[in-house]
Amino acid sequence: QKEVEQDPGPLSVPEGAIVSLNCTYSNSAFQYFMWYRQYSRKGPELLMYTYSSGNKEDGRFTAQVDKSSKYISLFIRDSQPSDSATYLCAMSATGANNLFFGTGTRLTVIP
């Protein structure tokens, strides 16, 4: 079993839709949760960073962490064609020096 599971998609939505991306994990030591966006032929770019459980909002993006269910989500409101990319969840434990990534979900927003 992988430590982090993420539905690879692909996911296609019309412009303006609300997008929900999710990951589950098995390691209860994970305390730090991140979402990265990766455009084709580029490196991952940090979108959201959350510690422990709760919600965090930044513009059109909302990250949710439910540690009791070992489940994290990223919501994108009013999706735009420029949001078309692969979205990677990542997480780590306190004091750890590496990130554990999901496989990534490929999102296409259709104009």
Next chain:
Amino acid sequence: ETGVTQSPTHLIKTRGQQVTLRCSSQSGHNTVSWYQQALGQGPQFIFQYYREEENGRGNFPPRFSGLQFPNYSSELNVNALELDDSALYLCATQLGGSGTSTDTQYFGPGTRLTVL
């Protein structure tokens, strides 16, 4: 832009050869991590260097090795290349800190390695 650069952009090698990939980061980013991203997969941690010393390693064999230099540049070396080594290799740097993943990691664009 993250200020992290990698070279070369693309590389083609044959099985059994050796390869060196390079990463350069901003001043003060004294922690660098290397990741391997196979096609359709998320990045997997290879190892991390902090102040020129290895500071943690993932599940990769010893033929994967690295160096970090005082000028905030680093290298990933892979010996005896295998077909499965074909992947995008990413470096990620962190500003100061102790090398823990709580510090934001800034990724470079990657080097795409193809092993034939």
